Amino acid sequence: MAxxxxxxxxxxxxxxxxxxxxxxxxxxFRTPAPLxxxxxxxxxxxxxxxxxxxxxxxxxxxxxKSNLWIWAFGILFHGALLLVLLRHLRYFTEPVxxxxxxxxxxxxxxxxxxxxxxxxxxxRRFLVERIRYxxxxxxxxxxxxxxxxxxxxxxxxxxxxxxxxxxxxxFLGLMRFDLQPLPSHPGLYIHLTLVALLMIxxxxxxxxxxxxxxxxxxRNQADDPREHRHLAPWAAELEKN
Amino acid sequence: MAAAEFTTxxxxxxxxxxxxxxxxxxxxxxxxxxxxxxxxxxxxxxxxPDWEQKAVARLGELLKKYRSLKVYLDxxxxxxxxxxxxxxxxxxxxxxxxPVARQDLLRGVYRRHFTLAGKLFPKLVGATELTREVLDxxxxxxxxxxxxxxxxxxxxxxxxxxxxxxxxxxxxxxxxYGQKYSNEIIGKxxxxxxxLGLPGPALEDTLQGVEEDVxxxxxxxxRYPLDVKGAxxxxxxPSADFFAEPHIDSLIGYGKVFHAAGISWTLxxxxxxxGNFGMFIGNYEQLRKxxxxxxxxxxxxxxxxxxxxxxxxxxxxxxxFWNTLTGIGAGAxxxxxxxLQSQLDQRYKQPAHICELTWDLIQRGALKFDKxxxxxxxxTFHDSCNVARASRMGDTPGGQFEIPRSIIKAVxxxxxxxxxxxxxxxxxxxxxxxxxxxxxxxxxxxxxxLPRMDALNQVVERHGVNFMATICAIxxxxxxxxxxxxxxxxxxxGGVHQLVSTAIRLGSND
Numbered sequence: 001m002a003x004x005x006x007x008x009x010x011x012x013x014x015x016x017x018x019x020x021x022x023x024x025x026x027x028x029f030r031t032p033a034p035l036x037x038x039x040x041x042x043x044x045x046x047x048x049x050x051x052x053x054x055x056x057x058x059x060x061x062x063x064x065k066s067n068l069w070i071w072a073f074g075i076l077f078h079g080a081l082l083l084v085l086l087r088h089l090r091y092f093t094e095p096v097x098x099x100x101x102x103x104x105x106x107x108x109x110x111x112x113x114x115x116x117x118x119x120x121x122x123x124r125r126f127l128v129e130r131i132r133y134x135x136x137x138x139x140x141x142x143x144x145x146x147x148x149x150x151x152x153x154x155x156x157x158x159x160x161x162x163x164x165x166x167x168x169x170x171f172l173g174l175m176r177f178d179l180q181p182l183p184s185h186p187g188l189y190i191h192l193t194l195v196a197l198l199m200i201x202x203x204x205x206x207x208x209x210x211x212x213x214x215x216x217x218x219r220n221q222a223d224d225p226r227e228h229r230h231l232a233p234w235a236a237e238l239e240k241n
Numbered sequence: 242m243a244a245a246e247f248t249t250x251x252x253x254x255x256x257x258x259x260x261x262x263x264x265x266x267x268x269x270x271x272x273x274x275x276x277x278x279x280x281x282x283x284x285x286x287x288x289x290p291d292w293e294q295k296a297v298a299r300l301g302e303l304l305k306k307y308r309s310l311k312v313y314l315d316x317x318x319x320x321x322x323x324x325x326x327x328x329x330x331x332x333x334x335x336x337x338x339x340p341v342a343r344q345d346l347l348r349g350v351y352r353r354h355f356t357l358a359g360k361l362f363p364k365l366v367g368a369t370e371l372t373r374e375v376l377d378x379x380x381x382x383x384x385x386x387x388x389x390x391x392x393x394x395x396x397x398x399x400x401x402x403x404x405x406x407x408x409x410x411x412x413x414x415x416x417x418y419g420q421k422y423s424n425e426i427i428g429k430x431x432x433x434x435x436x437l438g439l440p441g442p443a444l445e446d447t448l449q450g451v452e453e454d455v456x457x458x459x460x461x462x463x464r465y466p467l468d469v470k471g472a473x474x475x476x477x478x479p480s481a482d483f484f485a486e487p488h489i490d491s492l493i494g495y496g497k498v499f500h501a502a503g504i505s506w507t508l509x510x511x512x513x514x515x516g517n518f519g520m521f522i523g524n525y526e527q528l529r530k531x532x533x534x535x536x537x538x539x540x541x542x543x544x545x546x547x548x549x550x551x552x553x554x555x556x557x558x559x560x561x562f563w564n565t566l567t568g569i570g571a572g573a574x575x576x577x578x579x580x581l582q583s584q585l586d587q588r589y590k591q592p593a594h595i596c597e598l599t600w601d602l603i604q605r606g607a608l609k610f611d612k613x614x615x616x617x618x619x620x621t622f623h624d625s626c627n628v629a630r631a632s633r634m635g636d637t638p639g640g641q642f643e644i645p646r647s648i649i650k651a652v653x654x655x656x657x658x659x660x661x662x663x664x665x666x667x668x669x670x671x672x673x674x675x676x677x678x679x680x681x682x683x684x685x686x687x688x689x690x691l692p693r694m695d696a697l698n699q700v701v702e703r704h705g706v707n708f709m710a711t712i713c714a715i716x717x718x719x720x721x722x723x724x725x726x727x728x729x730x731x732x733x734x735g736g737v738h739q740l741v742s743t744a745i746r747l748g749s750n751d
Contacts (some may be wrong), residue, residue, distance in 0.1 A: 212316030218399035
């Protein structure tokens with residue numbers, strides 16, 4: 001029963017995540033940016049824009065200038081999440097890619113760092129008056145969801161082991177449309193349910209900041225308005241009158 | 242009508258983040274535009290009966306036209322990085338003046354009407370219906386933003402509250418709930434040719450008066466020409482430069498630079514205004530229509546170069562938008578823009594800032610100065626928000642910071658920088674930008690100036706600074722008004738070309 005439930009859940013969650021993001025990204029892509037609005041310090045070339053975006057995405061450059069506490073917790077959470085995700089690739093590859101093997105020990109401790117980062121960010125929502133004011137219930141629930149995923153995962157590693165060989169067989173089976181039994185384990189059920197939930201709400205929530213940053217005109221435009229004429233299709237129409 | 246009474250904040254050694262004071266600025270709002278002002282711009286005369294549907298529909302249209310709006314309404318994670326970055330929040334403590342909270346006024350309605358989560362679980366994600374209360378909050382708090390973009394510098398996704406404010410104002414205009422100050426001024430630009438409503442003959446008289454004053458002052462015949470066909474340079478400058486103090490001293494400076502360098506130039510009665518309030522109200526059609534006056538004047542007068550005077554938002558519009566809107570620039574391959582671009586001398590940047598022109602001449606040795614003439618001044622420089630964060634000068638990033646400072650250092654001996662974090666791209670707005678330089682918003686303007694006044698006070702106390710140079714007509718007007726509230730002399734603000742004017746040698750350069 002549980003095997004079929006989780007199989008259906010993960011097929012649905014994956015479909016919603018991929019289709020939902022594709023629709024959103026296509027929408028961002030198609031919507032024109034009619035005016036040049038890069039924010040200083042703006043690079044003057046496309047190469048410069050790529051570097052700026054890399055610094056923004058990998059190092060959170062603007063956030064670093066803005067608030068060191070948010071930056072520290074934010075980079076701790078996102079960096080750790082990346083390592084944890086890479087570590088989890090071993091459940092989806094056979095044979096496991098060699099570099100995924102190297103990541104394993106780092107990914108293990110990253111689980112703790114990820115949860116620590118989340119609680120840091122969450123704490124600010126209670127302790128800093130300004131951030132308390134702007135926080136909505138969904139801001140708290142999002143942190144609860146991520147913390148729940150992290151804690152249930154750590155629980156299975158350090159408290160109540162599950163049969164990870166069987167878990168891997170289940171996911172490889174899903175990828176090959178060959179259903180394999182999922183071990184019966186409450187911690188695993190919680191972990192997988194929360195992950196599927198995260199995948200489902202991703203395209204409908206503030207998690208859209210992940211694709212959104214790449215489409216932010218203040219960050220992705222080159223500062224060259226005098227050298228090149230920049231004209232959106234709907235703006236060009238005005239010149240025909 | 243006198244503005245309500247209020248207390249000027251106290252200056253502090255170190256800037257502090259205020260505790261939240263909900264509702265502190267809930268009474269601050271500009272006058273509503275009259276039916277005549279609205280209708281002149283093609284907006285409904287007064288609030289339409291079905292404003293709720295109309296406003297939501299307009300938001301839907303804007304979401305299809307502006308990627309910035311769409312991405313920024315989705316991407317915010319409420320991290321709080323922007324919450325202590327807005328000068329209006331720092332000056333008032335009103336939580337709705339935190340950039341994220343200002344955005345959320347629109348974001349709530351966006352979520353309710355345009356997102357699945359907001360339709361299914363409005364309470365959970367902070368989605369709200371567009372009630373009359375929310376509409377009034379838009380009118381109040383989108384007129385407590387100067388579109389200065391400081392928040393955008395610090396946002397991890399570059400979310401620019403100016404884009405949200407512009408959308409908010411555009412929606413308000415589309416339902417007949419526009420702001421008097423901006424809409425009245427735009428009407429004047431179309432009817433008379435400039436924001437201050439100075440007609441052609443009066444402008445001619447004024448310029449003649451300026452010529453006489455300069456002659457009396459220096460003994461040199463410096464010309465301030467109007468509508469001269471075939472001049473090399475068309476100078477487009479904010480109309481405040483024609484008569485307001487201290488603005489006119491910079492106009493005098495521009496004329497002296499052209500005179501000393503032997504460049505033929507002209508002003509235009511048709512394009513007697515560099516300012517473009519179409520940007521402030523977020524209306525692309527108005528922005529474009531106002532900018533097209535410059536194109537027409539340039540084509541009529543047959544000029545080779547277009548130069549913009551000291552005005553912050555005008556330079557943003559000129560530098561960042563003119564090529565898009567009117568073809569003033571380079572690199573076009575469409576017939577509309579090629580017509581103008583083939584007339585312009587492409588050896589020079591088009592358009593150019595007056596500071597670029599002056600600095601270029603200084604570097605080539607074409608101008609000579611008596612720096613001692615400015616020795617009674619200890620100068621600091623206030624970076625104007627639109628120049629600092631939304632435009633550039635020269636060939637390299639950061640030119641908008643280096644060029645004005647280099648000019649000041651070339652014409653004056655005593656220069657002091659204000660504290661880091663209050664200059665360059667982190668500069669604080671003067672408190673009067675973005676279409677709120679109007680007396681009924683005086684409390685907001687005085688309180689919004691607090692972060693700049695703190696920084697100024699520091700260099701006044703430590704270094705005896707007595708002159709704050711800036712290159713923006715709104716900054717000049719705003720500081721002239723608010724400096725006395727902080728016990729400073731209103732005369733300590735002035736233009737960079739006012740300093741140039743004081744030190745420049747006219748006549749023989751040898």
